[in-house]
Structure formats: C-alpha cells, structure tokens
Amino acid sequence: MRILTVGAGAVGGFFGARLATAGQDVSFLVRPARAKALAVRGLRVSGQGEELRLTPRVVTADAVGGPYDLVLLSVKATALHSALADIEPAVGPGTAVVPLLNGLAHLDPLVARLGAGAVLGGVAKVVTTLDSDGDILRMAPPAVILTGELDARPSARVDAIRSALAAAGIDSPATGDVVAAMWHKWVFISTLVSLTCLMRGTVGEVNAVPGGAALGPALLAEAAAVAEAAGHPVPEAELAFTTSTVTAPGSPLTPSLYRDLVAGAPTEADHVLTDLTVRARALGVATPLLDLAALQLRVHEHRLAAGRP
Structure with missing residues (x-):
C-alpha cells in the first residue's frame, strides 16, 4: 500500500x-x-x-x-x-x-x-x-x-x-458507524479542552481546588447532550472513561489545544468548540459552560489577529 x-x-x-x-x-x-x-x-x-x-x-x-x-x-x-x-x-x-x-x-x-x-x-x-x-x-x-x-x-x-x-x-x-465514533471523540476532546482552557491548568490542578472536580462532569454532560440530540449518543462506557479522565487527582493531562493557548499560538478553537456550540444552538441544546469556553478562546484568537500576544 x-x-x-x-x-x-x-x-x-x-x-x-x-x-x-x-x-x-x-x-x-x-x-x-x-x-x-x-x-x-x-x-x-x-x-x-x-x-x-x-x-x-x-x-x-x-x-x-x-x-x-x-x-x-x-x-x-x-x-x-x-x-x-x-x-x-x-x-x-x-x-x-x-x-x-x-x-x-x-x-x-x-x-x-x-x-x-x-x-x-x-x-x-x-x-x-x-x-x-x-x-x-x-x-x-x-x-x-x-x-x-x-x-x-x-x-x-x-x-x-x-x-x-x-x-x-x-x-x-x-x-x-465511524461518524458516531467521531462524535464520541469530539465529546471527549471538547470536554477536556474546555476544562483546561477555562481554568488555565492541568486536569490535576483543576481537581485540586474546591469545586474543581464538579466542572469536568458538568462540561461532559453538555457535550454529550449535543451528541445525543444529533443522533449519536455516547455509550456509557465512554462517558465513564471521560469522567474518570477529567476527575483524576494529580493528573498532568492537557490537550494540545491548551498547550497552544498558553504558548500564545493560534488554536483549533473554532473547529473544536465553536462548531460544537453552533450545532447545539441548531439542535436546541443549552451549553452555557461550553459557550463560555468558546468565548474565551475567541478572545484569544481576536487578540492574536490584532497582533497582541
């Protein structure tokens, strides 16, 4: 081949x-x-x-x-x-x-x-x-x-x-159904991206503070609701895996989008989060936490476009 x-x-x-x-x-x-x-x-x-x-x-x-x-x-x-x-x-x-x-x-x-x-x-x-x-x-x-x-x-x-x-x-x-699998990965990555970018820290750092461990599951619930409304509900096993990933104490995990953000580089925010929230609106699903994460990243992209670090 x-x-x-x-x-x-x-x-x-x-x-x-x-x-x-x-x-x-x-x-x-x-x-x-x-x-x-x-x-x-x-x-x-x-x-x-x-x-x-x-x-x-x-x-x-x-x-x-x-x-x-x-x-x-x-x-x-x-x-x-x-x-x-x-x-x-x-x-x-x-x-x-x-x-x-x-x-x-x-x-x-x-x-x-x-x-x-x-x-x-x-x-x-x-x-x-x-x-x-x-x-x-x-x-x-x-x-x-x-x-x-x-x-x-x-x-x-x-x-x-x-x-x-x-x-x-x-x-x-x-x-x-590979499109369903793509949706399920999207739910995982959008949850992880939103958690770390909103809080500007690793998974472990977020979970180390009071209230931090509740944020990941709340973000996951919103992202999973969008997938379900689109006809691609996330299997329970994958929901459990994502929950354990974003609530793991001491975890050093960050996604590449977060690393681009803290480096002051352009990110895939529109592709990962903005598109998801646009689809959520079209499907009638409320995603206030994901909207907040997308808005924060749009501010970052606007700052870069204006030539400011």
Missing part, C-alpha cells in the same frame, strides 16, 4: 513512523523547514517503551508524487485549507483519504475539494507531543485509528486499511 502521511508532527509522525517501520511504502508531506530538519535528525519516536529511528521519505507540496492508495491527513485544523491544495495531486480515482482531525467541520471542505468517494471518516486516539528537538514523545499507551465509510457501509478498502494499520501495531477495530 502506497501511503502519504500529511504532516510529520506528533500524530502523523507517530503513525507514519509505525507504518514505515512495518515495511509500508510511506512518504511524509511536510513544509520545507520540517523537511530540512528531518534530513538532518531523522524521525524519532520515544516513550512508553517505544524507540523508533528512521530516515523518512519526505515530499513537499511542489512534488507530491501522487496518486497514493491512502492519505492520512493529520494536520491541525488551522492548516486544513492549505493542506487541501497540497494533497489534491496525491488523490486519484482509487485513493482513500482518512482525516485524523477532531470534530466534524473538516468533512464538508474535504468532500467539496476531493469528492465524496475519496473521503473516509477517521478517529485518532494517541497521546503524543513534539519535544524541543522536534522528536515525538509518546506519553500514554493508546495507538488507535478508527476508520470507515461515511455512509457506514462495509468496504474492501476499509478492510485493507485496517489490515495495514494492524500490521504496524496500530489498533484499528471495526466500527459500524
């Missing part, structure tokens, strides 16, 4: 490195600066017992070299527009594009640009980050990609993708 991983950051770099190490034909589409860094240092993954070192095959937007069998789209939502133009030459009649972004706002632009037949649903479950050297640090055990046809029908191409992922040690269990 000929695979293009769009981005070699914490998510795309991790999954691409796993696939390349397992013998798949993997190329990484990266910006020139990242290509230069990878040529010097290579692609490195460590943590949780993982030690991968490879010299990746990289391509840049001026020479993508398509078409590919599979495109793993792992960019931040803030880079989606430019990434769409970059990957268009990579997509042929038989290409499957699996986006690994949070939320659902990316699906319509992908389908409009690449065609409904090319786009699958996708969910990534992995806890990784880039360190100061640009290496990938794996911080927790999950290494999961869920994928499937957007209309939930069985397909041979999904089976082939899942087999390739499994051969690389990436869990890819069958999912009957």
